[in-house]
Amino acid sequence: MGVEPETLSQEEIDRLLASIDAGDEDTPPEPMEVISPAEYISNNPAHTPLSPLSALQGPDTLQRIDNKHDVRNYKLYNFRRPDKFSKDHLRALQTIHENFSRQFSMALTAYLRMNVEINVVSVDQLTYDEFVRSMPSPLTVLILGMDPLPGESLLGMTYEIVGCIIDRMLGGNGMSDRTVRNLTDIETLLIRRILDRAVLCLNEAWQTFVPGVDMTMMGMDESYSLIQVASPGEMVALITFEVNLTDKDSGLMSFCIPYPILESVLDRLSSQHIFHRQISNNDQGGATDQILQKLQYAKTPVQAYLGGTQVKIRDLLELSEGDVIRLDRGVADDMLIHINERPKFLGRPGTVKNKLAVFITDAVENEENLEGFGLNE
Numbered sequence: 001m002g003v004e005p006e007t008l009s010q011e012e013i014d015r016l017l018a019s020i021d022a023g024d025e026d027t028p029p030e031p032m033e034v035i036s037p038a039e040y041i042s043n044n045p046a047h048t049p050l051s052p053l054s055a056l057q058g059p060d061t062l063q064r065i066d067n068k069h070d071v072r073n074y075k076l077y078n079f080r081r082p083d084k085f086s087k088d089h090l091r092a093l094q095t096i097h098e099n100f101s102r103q104f105s106m107a108l109t110a111y112l113r114m115n116v117e118i119n120v121v122s123v124d125q126l127t128y129d130e131f132v133r134s135m136p137s138p139l140t141v142l143i144l145g146m147d148p149l150p151g152e153s154l155l156g157m158t159y160e161i162v163g164c165i166i167d168r169m170l171g172g173n174g175m176s177d178r179t180v181r182n183l184t185d186i187e188t189l190l191i192r193r194i195l196d197r198a199v200l201c202l203n204e205a206w207q208t209f210v211p212g213v214d215m216t217m218m219g220m221d222e223s224y225s226l227i228q229v230a231s232p233g234e235m236v237a238l239i240t241f242e243v244n245l246t247d248k249d250s251g252l253m254s255f256c257i258p259y260p261i262l263e264s265v266l267d268r269l270s271s272q273h274i275f276h277r278q279i280s281n282n283d284q285g286g287a288t289d290q291i292l293q294k295l296q297y298a299k300t301p302v303q304a305y306l307g308g309t310q311v312k313i314r315d316l317l318e319l320s321e322g323d324v325i326r327l328d329r330g331v332a333d334d335m336l337i338h339i340n341e342r343p344k345f346l347g348r349p350g351t352v353k354n355k356l357a358v359f360i361t362d363a364v365e366n367e368e369n370l371e372g373f374g375l376n377e
Helices: 010-022 037-043 052-057 059-068 087-112 128-134 159-169 185-206 259-268 271-283 286-295 313-317
Strands: 116-127 140-147 152-157 214-221 235-245 249-258 302-305 335-339 342-352 355-363
Touching (some): 087 159, 087 185, 087 235, 116 128, 140 185, 152 159, 152 185, 159 185, 159 235, 335 355
Antiparallel strands (some): 116 235, 140 214, 302 335, 342 355
């Protein structure tokens, strides 16, 4: 004969659920018994003696304190935004672009003849979609190829910087009109000269990281939203610069490098690798070569002197059209060529394509032995 299973009524089920929700709130806590160390030792002779702190707090309190140190050993990972650049990678990128900012600021200062300061503000990693949505519009965007690395990177300047530079190039004092607008065709050609210098400085800065890298200008645009160099969810490294022009105006410049470009060279993207490479370049005379290469583009004045003479002030005031001044050099004698106001060469006059020219015949070995040209009077 089978036993019929006991079935709970609905009232009994409700009481059980109510007791679960209430828990032990209605049950008063039992008072904790506090004993002295002597009583604990006498009652537990085989037990290890307690310290005064543990004796006062009791075993249950010690157990709760131990549980506080039970830390879960795991790290949250966001699959929608995976971290592909380590902190060392970001530090190396900051080092590279700090060199770029110094070189580019010196180039702009010399070209615009006004003080320009460029500083790295931040180096971050984020998705390409987040990067595009965070950038203002319109702005000047330069698309760069980074051969032999695959893909393209983006260099952008806000209108505050572009407006100041264009105003200075057109003879102004370097102040932006604060009206955000698209550039005209002439303004685009002017700002392209500045961007060409930025590309040269980027190439020099990246030589410490990827020898032989050749950045080339692939195109220009006025908004990041019209350019697709990476998928929306792809991670990119974003380097942000602050540009100050003679304390009159300032703006931001950004350099975006998608992760696929750097994936093949991430093992060399470290501060230690760059530091050792810089030391190696200095040991091999690389620093001297870089200085000489930069000096090749420096301009210096050159003057050619036919000869010299001395006249009295009275005769000088009476000079008029048609008068002849006799020099201390003959027609067949060489001219003296000054470089940066110092005599360096001797030469002969002539013409090249209907323009006056000087043919260098000899170098000046000793300035003190020069005769003529009004130097010995």
